[in-house]
Amino acid sequence: MHSTSIIDKSVKIPHNTTIGPYSIIESDVSLGEGVKIASNVLIKSGTIIGNNSEFFSGAIIGEKPQDLKYNNEKTTVEIGDNSIIREYVTIHKGTKDRKITKIGSNCLLMAYSHVAHDTFLGDDVILSNNVQVGGHVTIENNVIIGGATPIHQFCKIGEYAFVGGGYRVVQDVPPYIKAMGEPLKYFGINSVGLKRNSFSEDIISIIKKAYRVIYRSEHNILQAIKILDENSNSKLEVNKIINFIKNSNRGII
Structure with a gap:
């Protein structure tokens, strides 16, 4: 735990957790075993983090949702085990709708990706660089999203689907398929995956x-x-x- 980090006294730090310089952890945060937090990470109140997850510099977890209806209700972000949150990823807490934004276990959120309020990511999900996930989205297990892809609020992406980089997702993407093109189209099944x-x-x-x-x-x-x-x-x-x-x-x- 670096001497320049700021950690609320209520937060219990497991002995095998590392926290880098200038990182801030607010009150009412739960950290699992073996969590690695790099420099300049902000973890906001109400966040729950599982075991062995890793946060790279500049990540902001649990900030208030960008929803004008939000009225400071007690909501949260939950991140599972063994997930990797890369540089400058932002994950916003839920609203009164679902009350939680949830990231599963073994996920990889690459640099500059954003997960908005009330979104659920399953296990083993990969968001490539700069993927922008709107609110109330559901992404099932083992999905891969290519870089710079915007996903419209309330969309759902089925398990083992692959969405090519840079294409807009404005409707639901069924499981097991590849989706590419503008507008987004079925491109066969995700045989490789x-x-x-x-x-x-x-x-x-x-x-x-x-x-x-x-x-x-x-x-x-x-x-x-x-x-x-x-x-x-x-x-x-x-x-x-x-x-x-x-x-x-x-x-x-």
Whole structure:
């Protein structure tokens, strides 16, 4: 713990936590074991941090949301275990809607990325440099977002999806797919990501066939979902696709 850091007396610092020069930790902050905090990091009141997460210089965690309806309600940011928060990342606390902004475990938020209020990131999510995530967004597990991508508030991105860098996300992105282009479009399934995460060739083939019905047939979305519903044979991945689309509030790309 560097002598120039400022830490509220109420904060319990585990013995294996490191805190660099000029970092500030306010009251009502919970730090897990093995947390590494570099220089000039600001961790605001109400933040909860899991074990072995690392924060690089200039990161600001738990600042008030940029929402004019926010009225100083008691809300929080929660970050899981083993996540990496790079330089100048900003993560804002929740509003009275969800009351929490949540980052899962094993996430990597690269430099200058922003996560707005009430957003949920699952585990193993990667936000590349300068990704800007609006409020109330949900990003499921194992998603990768390319650099300089803005994500509109209330959007949802399904598990194991890949979004190419620099493209605007203004509708929901279903699980297991690649999304690219302006406007954002379906670009096939995320075969590389699925193989890296030990999906079998049979399951990848089943996912690919499901998306052919959705995106590469003469059927509209409602017709495609009905066909998949009738022929899903209880395959977990297909059921996840069906449920994701049925529960989409903004429509899918």
